[in-house]
Amino acid sequence: MKSILVATDFSERSDRALRRATMLAKQTGAALSLIHVIDDDQPERIVESERDAASQLLYEQSATLRNMDGVTCDTQVILGAPFAGIVQAVGDRTPDLLVIGPHRRQALRDMFIGTTAERTIRSVACPVLMANSPPVGSYRNVLLTADLSDGSHSAIDSFASLKMAGGARTSVVYVFDAPTLGLAIGHAMPKEDKEYYLKKECEDAARKLAQFMGPLDVELAEHIVRHDNSNPANEILTVAEETEAGLIVVGTRGRSGLAKLLLGSVAEAVLRKAEVDVLAVPPKRYQ
Known part of the structure; x- marks a missing residue:
């Protein structure tokens, strides 16, 4: 930078x-x-x-x-x-x-x-x-967000090029959807079956996140996957609190980008609610 x-x-x-x-x-x-x-x-x-x-x-x-x-x-x-x-x-x-x-x-x-x-x-x-x-010092913990889209790939890559992390502990979170649970069949499933289904979805999300992060030049302390139990922004902010992140990195246009023109609805919600610093990164075609 x-x-x-x-x-x-x-x-x-x-x-x-x-x-x-x-x-x-x-x-x-x-x-x-x-x-x-x-x-x-x-x-x-x-x-x-x-x-x-x-x-x-x-x-x-x-x-x-x-x-x-x-x-x-x-x-x-x-x-x-x-x-x-x-x-x-x-x-x-x-x-x-x-x-x-x-x-x-x-x-x-x-x-x-x-x-x-x-x-x-x-x-x-x-x-x-x-x-x-x-600001009381350099960032100690940074949370990257990924939705496995080109937009979040661009955001993480841009963050890495800025060299903002310094020696901070950096984690990445992927909030995944478990669509079957929202259907009628999901409501009728026994508790044990729901737990098994969610476990498998979590394992699949973890594999997808690992594949997504593989080509990116970012040293990570932890991969975190969370089921979208409320909405993605709330899950991200919860993880930020749990990891004591001083900085959250979001792409401004991912899969939900059409909802808010060039500012994705997840990014907008994180920016609106976060008490810690937020880095909003546009897709590279806008940079």
Whole structure:
């Protein structure tokens, strides 16, 4: 990884993104770029005042990063809507990674579609790291997600190329479906038969996951398969909690991608609910 772009609005949420990006820059040797977008749909004098203030804050932050952290850093103030400004910066700079702070969680936790974070993740061509957790150090545990699709293959491959894991313990989870249990015949099956069927499905899922991961250059501590007993996102988040993952890696378009345009419904649900960092990776044809 050579370049990391950080979008900041100088809030506490953005401070998380900046600190995590700084840790990753030091870990990988990447250069940082800090951008701040000012809404230009307001009186010119206000725009000019905000631009001057933002330029000064960015200068101070970049000086600290260079002098205290030893990280190469440049800055830019962009005029426009937050979403459009970030997308423009990604298009102009083509960073290896974009880091943003967590979206503002509403009273209803499903209020994610339409936020700047979601629109940005849907629109940019590079991996996006949503820094949800206060960064206290390098990642110790990372959870990769696989649905055995080209999208998840691309996401895992891109994650490996970014060298973000460092020395973290890395696991992969595959949430599989057991279709017979949802049919009428499944409801009529004796308990012992259901358990036997589910065991066989689990063994088959484990074999498929091993075959899927074989060609990928990722050192894994554990392969995890889970029956989709509720929904894939909930199973993923449960496994993340069990493995104490500080980072979850998801592809933004897998088998369920048509449900949310370019943002798969599983990825959207994980991004909406996760309390830890999430790396959302688009398919390589969008990178």
